[in-house]
Amino acid sequence: MKTGVMDGQENPLPQIWAGKFNEVQKYLSLSGHVYTPLWIAGSPDGFSKLAPEVQTALKDAAKETEGVCLDLGAKLDDELLAKMKASGNLQVNDVDKAAFIAASKGVYDEFDKAVKGGGQLIKDIMALAN
Numbered sequence: 001m002k003t004g005v006m007d008g009q010e011n012p013l014p015q016i017w018a019g020k021f022n023e024v025q026k027y028l029s030l031s032g033h034v035y036t037p038l039w040i041a042g043s044p045d046g047f048s049k050l051a052p053e054v055q056t057a058l059k060d061a062a063k064e065t066e067g068v069c070l071d072l073g074a075k076l077d078d079e080l081l082a083k084m085k086a087s088g089n090l091q092v093n094d095v096d097k098a099a100f101i102a103a104s105k106g107v108y109d110e111f112d113k114a115v116k117g118g119g120q121l122i123k124d125i126m127a128l129a130n
Contacts (some may be wrong), residue, residue, distance in 0.1 A: 012036060013080040022084045024041055030081075031095040038069050 001009065002024040009021055012034070016022050016093060040062050085092055112119035 013077050014085075017080045017084070022087065022090055025090055027091050027093060028084060029093045029095050031100065032097065033100070038066060 001007065001021060009016075011019070012022065013073065016025075016028070022028065045088070047058075050058070081092070084090060108119075108122050111122060
């Protein structure tokens with residue numbers, strides 16, 4: 001973006017901040033179009049070799065830290081957004097989400113046709129979004 005080869009990017013706020021994209025981009029549009037879940041990754045083979053009580057302890061610890069991680073992510077987003085706004089380098093825009101949803105209707109219809117149970121899946125997802 002700095003050199004003009006690209007004129008936009010899409011990333012979560014921590015990646016925008018870490019990559020210093022906020023220093024070279026003109027706009028930041030807050031669309032909320034992506035939810036990034038927290039992932040704990042490991043080898044199923046390795047996990048299955050652990051003692052059952054260790055497996056249980058790891059699963060319990062993951063469940064216990066979920067709220068902490070989500071809270072920390074939200075706090076970090078708030079802090080980084082405030083810093084980006086304060087920098088004066090870019091204009092922050094709130095997106096008209098209803099317009100995006102309406103414009104996506106055709107995609108939902110195509111998904112319903114292309115994927116067995118796709119229509120119900122979209123209804124379930126939309127219910128979660130509310």
